[in-house]
Amino acid sequence: MDYFEVFGLPRRLGLDAAELQRKFYELSRRTHPDFHQTAPAEEQARVLETSARLNAAYRALRDPIARVEYLIRLEEGRDTNEGAADRPPAPPALLAEMFEIQEALEEAKAGGPEASGGEALRARREELAARVREVEANLAGPLSVAWDRAAPEARARLLARFKDALATRAYLRTVIDDLGQALGEGQGGHVANRRH
Amino acid sequence: MSRIVGIDLGTTNSLVAYVDATTGLPRVIPDREGQALLPSVVAFMPDGVLVGAAAKRQLVRRPETTVYSVKRLMGRGYEDVKDELCYFPFKVRPGDGVVRIRVGAREVTPPEVSAIVLKSLKERAEAHFGEPVEKAVVTVPAYFNDSQRQATKDAGRIAGLDVVRIVNEPTAASLAYGLQRRREGLIAVYDLGGGTFDISILRVKDGVFEVLATNGNTRLGGDDFDRAIVIWLLDDILATHGVYLGRDQEAMQELRLAAEAAKIRLSTEDRTALTLPFDAFTYHRELTRADVEALIDKLVESTLAPCRMALADAGLAPADMDEVVLVGGSTRVPLVRRRVEALFGKAPHSQLNPDEVVALGAAVQAQILAGGITDMLLLDVTPLSLGIETLGGIVSVLIPRNTTVPTSAREMFTTSVDGQTVVDMHVVQGERELAKDCRSLARFELRGVDPMPAGMPKIEVTFLIDANGILQVTAKELRTDKVAAIEVKPTYGLSEADVGRMVEDSFTYAEADVEARLLIEARNEADTVITHVERALRQGGELVSAAERERIRVALEALRQTRGAADRQRIHEQTTALNRATEHLAEVMMDAALKGALGSRRATEIIAGGAERGDSPASPEAS
Numbered sequence: 045m046d047y048f049e050v051f052g053l054p055r056r057l058g059l060d061a062a063e064l065q066r067k068f069y070e071l072s073r074r075t076h077p078d079f080h081q082t083a084p085a086e087e088q089a090r091v092l093e094t095s096a097r098l099n100a101a102y103r104a105l106r107d108p109i110a111r112v113e114y115l116i117r118l119e120e121g122r123d124t125n126e127g128a129a130d131r132p133p134a135p136p137a138l139l140a141e142m143f144e145i146q147e148a149l150e151e152a153k154a155g156g157p158e159a160s161g162g163e164a165l166r167a168r169r170e171e172l173a174a175r176v177r178e179v180e181a182n183l184a185g186p187l188s189v190a191w192d193r194a195a196p197e198a199r200a201r202l203l204a205r206f207k208d209a210l211a212t213r214a215y216l217r218t219v220i221d222d223l224g225q226a227l228g229e230g231q232g233g234h235v236a237n238r239r240h
Numbered sequence: 241m242s243r244i245v246g247i248d249l250g251t252t253n254s255l256v257a258y259v260d261a262t263t264g265l266p267r268v269i270p271d272r273e274g275q276a277l278l279p280s281v282v283a284f285m286p287d288g289v290l291v292g293a294a295a296k297r298q299l300v301r302r303p304e305t306t307v308y309s310v311k312r313l314m315g316r317g318y319e320d321v322k323d324e325l326c327y328f329p330f331k332v333r334p335g336d337g338v339v340r341i342r343v344g345a346r347e348v349t350p351p352e353v354s355a356i357v358l359k360s361l362k363e364r365a366e367a368h369f370g371e372p373v374e375k376a377v378v379t380v381p382a383y384f385n386d387s388q389r390q391a392t393k394d395a396g397r398i399a400g401l402d403v404v405r406i407v408n409e410p411t412a413a414s415l416a417y418g419l420q421r422r423r424e425g426l427i428a429v430y431d432l433g434g435g436t437f438d439i440s441i442l443r444v445k446d447g448v449f450e451v452l453a454t455n456g457n458t459r460l461g462g463d464d465f466d467r468a469i470v471i472w473l474l475d476d477i478l479a480t481h482g483v484y485l486g487r488d489q490e491a492m493q494e495l496r497l498a499a500e501a502a503k504i505r506l507s508t509e510d511r512t513a514l515t516l517p518f519d520a521f522t523y524h525r526e527l528t529r530a531d532v533e534a535l536i537d538k539l540v541e542s543t544l545a546p547c548r549m550a551l552a553d554a555g556l557a558p559a560d561m562d563e564v565v566l567v568g569g570s571t572r573v574p575l576v577r578r579r580v581e582a583l584f585g586k587a588p589h590s591q592l593n594p595d596e597v598v599a600l601g602a603a604v605q606a607q608i609l610a611g612g613i614t615d616m617l618l619l620d621v622t623p624l625s626l627g628i629e630t631l632g633g634i635v636s637v638l639i640p641r642n643t644t645v646p647t648s649a650r651e652m653f654t655t656s657v658d659g660q661t662v663v664d665m666h667v668v669q670g671e672r673e674l675a676k677d678c679r680s681l682a683r684f685e686l687r688g689v690d691p692m693p694a695g696m697p698k699i700e701v702t703f704l705i706d707a708n709g710i711l712q713v714t715a716k717e718l719r720t721d722k723v724a725a726i727e728v729k730p731t732y733g734l735s736e737a738d739v740g741r742m743v744e745d746s747f748t749y750a751e752a753d754v755e756a757r758l759l760i761e762a763r764n765e766a767d768t769v770i771t772h773v774e775r776a777l778r779q780g781g782e783l784v785s786a787a788e789r790e791r792i793r794v795a796l797e798a799l800r801q802t803r804g805a806a807d808r809q810r811i812h813e814q815t816t817a818l819n820r821a822t823e824h825l826a827e828v829m830m831d832a833a834l835k836g837a838l839g840s841r842r843a844t845e846i847i848a849g850g851a852e853r854g855d856s857p858a859s860p861e862a863s
Binding site: 065069072073076077078079081082092093095096097099100102103 | 404405445446448450605608609610611614617618619643644645646647648649704706707
């Protein structure tokens with residue numbers, strides 16, 4: 045049973061968040077271990093598994109970006125999140141620009157957080173954050189709509205576009221974190237934003 | 241289903257509560273004297289163990305063997321705690337996974353100490369119901385990691401309690417509030433206790449309490465406020481009396497208790513005075529609320545970053561909160577309230593007693609588990625990301641923080657050498673990129689893998705975090721569908737065998753009857769009073785007449801004689817008599833100390849302002 049099926053939903057990216065939450069609460073009331081404490085051990089084990097699956101399904105589907113990531117895994121027949129910790133490679137389209145940013149970063153590191161480049165780095169970061177929002181809006185909006193409308197033969201191409209957009213987003217976010225650290229705002233390697 | 245009680249196992253105080261069948265409301269069970277709070281203090285005496293208020297009275301007399309704030313040591317390794325050990329008068333040394341506390345001739349682990357507190361609450365509940373109590377919901381700070389939760393469960397087992405659920409403290413509090421008045425919306429629960437800090441962001445809707453995010457610091461609480469004050473007092477004593485008391489454990493405990501009491505008074509008053517008679521001198525100091533606020537400002541400030549991170553993880557802004565609830569005794573500090581209000585832009589409230597609300601919530605959760613409440617459901621999260629160490633020491637996150645529990649993740653493993661039959665995994669918890677910066681939970685060894693060429697075996701490992709926030713790991717070889725044997729080596733924690741032995745051991749002293757314990761208590765109280773009177777006579781004997789001195793000496797000698805006898809009633813009477821005989825001396829001494837310290841100001845004014853030792857230096861309560 046995939047996560048869409050857990051909620052009795054078709055495999056579509058467009059879904060009503062409020063309705064999803066209502067269903068999640070309703071299903072939780074049925075499957076949460078709290079309500080099965082007196083059940084025999086085998087049933088408790090089954091309830092635990094069902095409940096864990098429901099929670100994972102809700103987490104994967106409630107956020108439009110996580111939903112796209114899950115859809116890709118599903119379409120590609122992967123069921124684990126292997127490679128989640130790998131640092132994303134720079135998408136070719138961003139290479140030149142990122143090279144420039146890396147240079148600015150090196151300079152900033154050499155000069156310390158209070159070096160003259162601080163303002164410029166902050167502006168850069170704002171710019172990159174805006175780009176991330178743009179990529180996310182495109183993923184959650186037009187691309188998701190396109191997927192739900194696409195004929196089966198058009199889907200491979202859309203999947204590739206999803207993956208491009210996600211790779212760009214992942215990379216931009218890594219650079220944003222790096223900029224944060226160069227600006228002295230990092231929390232000693234705390235990966236606050238990287239893995240969601 | 242048998243009865244389940246709710247227990248708040250706190251750093252400073254612990255409580256037990258249950259849901260009253262007739263009213264449907266949770267109630268705290270008081271002890272025989274009507275006290276709801278059981279101080280989480282255990283004193284190891286030559287002739288037995290004291291717990292609660294009786295143990296607390298031993299803090300100054302027997303600092304080396306009286307254990308307090310043990311929650312800060314639960315589930316931790318020596319490396320984690322060595323920085324703060326200088327503040328504890330008892331000796332803590334590294335053990336195999338868990339730290340060990342030396343108390344006289346024996347050594348105990350933190351779960352064993354907590355078990356003594358739990359056992360006392362269990363007995364209190366049993367006395368209340370007139371029947372055995374074997375199951376409990378026990379609360380822990382939301383930000384407790386797997387080892388700390390496991391240690392709490394172990395403590396329950398050692399106490400003879402089946403801990404049917406570990407519940408997060410802020411979430412428990414929200415349940416108590418939820419039962420009180422059915423309101424819906426977004427709630428921030430700010431929980432600052434004696435030793436730990438939590439912030440939880442919840443959405444309450446249709447009876448479902450869904451935790452959206454949690455954050456915190458399991459080493460930040462009222463204890464740290466007290467330490468900041470004590471450090472300042474040490475400097476001040478050095479400056480005014482030329483004595484450094486930092487290495488005198490008894491004096492340090494007196495200072496700690498005085499600092500705590502002054503902090504508490506300053507929550508309602510603008511200024512207070514503390515007077516501490518030491519052997520060589522009497523220290524007197526006036527403190528204002530502003531003085532103490534300056535000392536704890538940084539600590540209070542440091543609770544705000546976790547609040548912001550929890551909000552960010554929930555995708556919400558401070559202003560989105562419909563309600564901000566304060567939990568934990570340390571939220572009585574006005575500075576804390578001001579800071580929380582400034583952050584959220586909304587006045588926080590604490591309509592339910594912040595000391596009791598967590599226990600009440602635990603009782604509500606117990607009632608849900610027992611099937612007595614069916615319209616409320618708690619959906620909590622795991623506070624820390626769970627991952628495994630991969631090549632190069634990098635963490636691969638399997639379950640991100642703030643994932644609703646129960647939750648599971650699967651990961652495929654294989655071999656890297658031909659014919660390899662054992663596969664190792666290192667599981668960690670935390671938010672850092674490198675495994676060495678995260679919290680090591682356990683090393684798992686998958687054994688009995690069929691010998692195959694490297695990379696051929698496909699072992700599917702399932703990591704499941706249950707509703708307690710505790711990890712369970714299972715593995716399966718996919719080709720053969722064979723369940724793989726896993727050997728778990730918890731990095732911090734007791735082995736199954738350890739716990740089993742401790743369960744056995746606990747019975748040996750748990751059966752000591754009530755009468756014996758009361759006798760020990762009476763003797764200890766007598767000892768405390770004797771010590772105080774001896775000191776008072778030495779320091780201020782010449783302030784009263786020879787006849788009065790003689791009367792005191794007679795009463796003192798009488799108590800010394802009776803102390804060794806097994807007559808609790810007589811010991812108690814003579815302790816009271818000695819106390820009464822020294823009342824006047826105590827007054828005269830206090831007056832002299834205040835005059836010396838304050839010059840022209842009237843001593844009675846200061847006493848009215850709530851002097852720490854205002855009652856009588858000979859009273860056992862004053863220690």
